[in-house]
Amino acid sequence: MTDHLSAEDYIKAVQRPDLVFDRPELAEARFDVHPMLGIPVPASGSTAVVFRATVGATAQALRFFTREDASTQQRYTALNAWFTEHGLTDDVASCRWVDDAILVNGRRWPMVQMEWVDGRTLDRHVEDLVENDDRAALETLAGSWRDLLRRTQAARFAHGDLQHGNVLVDTAGRLRLVDFDSSWIAPFTGSSPPSEGGHRNYQPENRLWGPWMDTFPGLVVYLSLLALAREPNQWEQLNDGENLLFQHKDYLPPHRTQAWSWVERLHDPQIDGLAARLRVCCAPGWTATGDLEGLIAGPVPWWTRTAAHPPADAQPQPTTAWPRPRPQPGPRPTGQPVWWQQPTGPQPGPTQPPPTQPAPTQPAPARAADAGRVLRAVVAALAWVFGSVLIAGALINLAVLHAIVPDLIILVSILALMVRRRRRRRRQPPGKAR
Incomplete structure (x- = not known):
């Protein structure tokens, strides 16, 4: 005697329902058979096999377990009552536990008799x-x-x-x-979980x-x-x-x-x-x-997020407060240069022709100041990125953090390369090929 049955054991047994069932309605059940093999062929799962049979005048699903620890009478009785009490009968197939339903290998085994869903x-x-x-x-x-x-x-x-x-x-x-x-x-709260995962x-x-x-x-x-x-x-x-x-x-x-x-x-x-x-x-x-x-x-x-636009059903998200850009000057009179385009040297008089030489390059101190501002902006951006990553790592798990670290390294490398190229251009004398 074994502690469980195989699908083949049940296939052999249900070919003679009059011998293996003691309930009259089951003893007269007519099992669907394979059109070529002429024997009942079940749908198999990890814990049970299911046969389609006509019991009385109704199609039923007869479910036989291939593992003894798959379920219990108490569980299925409680579930069936819960479905009825909470209005789920149209969403599930009704089920009923039948103890000692079928005789196989000299022992009686349980069965779940379910509504057949066409x-x-x-x-x-x-x-x-x-x-x-x-x-x-x-x-x-x-x-x-x-x-x-x-x-x-x-x-x-x-x-x-x-x-x-x-x-x-x-x-x-x-x-x-x-x-x-x-x-x-809800009645199962505190119970041990089933073996099926x-x-x-x-x-x-x-x-x-x-x-x-x-x-x-x-x-x-x-x-x-x-x-x-x-x-x-x-x-x-x-x-x-x-x-x-x-x-x-x-x-x-x-x-x-x-x-x-x-x-x-x-x-x-x-x-x-x-x-x-x-x-x-x-x-x-x-x-x-x-x-x-x-x-x-x-x-x-x-x-x-994977899209450039937020999902339609997503809640609005707070954005990071980056420094606002300097406001641009409003309309100015035609022909009057704005302040950053005005030359710094002596201005030509009304009859003096405009200089033909290009405007002098930006002094070294100004270039250094610009480079300093760029570096500070990059540092601030990197600080924000790494800070956000650390927070994300604490929230979602170190494994996910490890998965995005390569992308962050690439981002940092690109930013550093941009800074080096910018500084290299500013060190080159005017007119040199770049």
């Missing part, structure tokens, strides 16, 4: 919209996704494994969630199990759908069957992968704002402390 997984639905270049439908789908997260998080429910395979789009176009082995509700292409590093664990994957899906609505043809380059657009490697600094490069090339203010927020969430040690709505509506940190 539809397609999220990734297959998105693929169809992409192939039809239906950008409006993709944008509508993104809005439906955001609405779904708004309802579930307001109801204090976290799915725990939001990913394309656990989100179904039914025939009416509604999004429905399935597979609740990792889910959290979620799909790695949708989860941050070291995710904490709790009420806000859907915020990160919710943002990943929302950004992916909106970006595809802008340019659907990128689906073929970035989708590998285990994601929408982003993969686990995209969440690691310095965020210079193909997915990030493409998102930046869209030059869309809304996309840029969402991408900036996702980069903040990718910082090591980041933990969600609120819902998706709060994350989207919050300000975008200045060091993560």
Whole structure:
């Protein structure tokens, strides 16, 4: 006897429902079979297999566990009651735990009997919209996704494994969630987390199990759908069957992968704002402390912006108070030179012809003063940059700070080169080739 069963064990068992089930309605269940093999073929996951069967006159999803620690009767009973009490029955597939449901290898095993959702997984639905270049439908789908997260998080429910395979789009176009082995509700506060941690292409590093664990994957899906609505043809380059657009490697600094490069090339203010927020969430040690709505509506940190214009949904950011330029003089009479264009030597009389020689070069003390002002401005700029970086490093993590240090070194080198070239030009005598 083993402590768990394989998918093959269940495939063999359900071919004779009259022998393995003791409940009359299950003993008469009719399982869907493969058109060529003629046997039931399940959809497999990391913790369970799911068969489609007709129980009575209703299509059901019968879910059998391949790991004993996947879930418990208490969890699914509490979840089903929570869905009903908080009005989530239209957003999830109803579920019921059936203890000692099936006899396999001389032992009875539990099962979760779920409502069968007639539809397609999220990734297959998105693929169809992409192939039809239906950008409006993709944008509508993104809005439906955001609405779904708004309802579930307001109801204090976290799915725990939001990913394309656990989100179904039914025939009416509604999004429905399935597979609740990792889910959290308020009554679970203080309980030990489940063993299932979620799909790695949708989860941050070291995710904490709790009420806000859907915020990160919710943002990943929302950004992916909106970006595809802008340019659907990128689906073929970035989708590998285990994601929408982003993969686990995209969440690691310095965020210079193909997915990030493409998102930046869209030059869309809304996309840029969402991408900036996702980069903040990718910082090591980041933990969600609120819902998706709060994350989207919050300000975008200045060091993560990718667009020249602020995102449309971003809050106004304070700007650094640089020294204001000297006010320019107003209109002057025609022909009268302004003060900085007047020669410093003796002025010609009314009948004296103007000098034919070029104006004398600026005296050395004045050149030194100009160079000093330039140097002071550069020093001030560098001080501001390094000060801001130190603050950013304290806020986001040293790993992110290390990722941007090379860019800062390049910036400093460019500024230093500009200063050296300026001083070299001023030391050259007039008329010398430069």
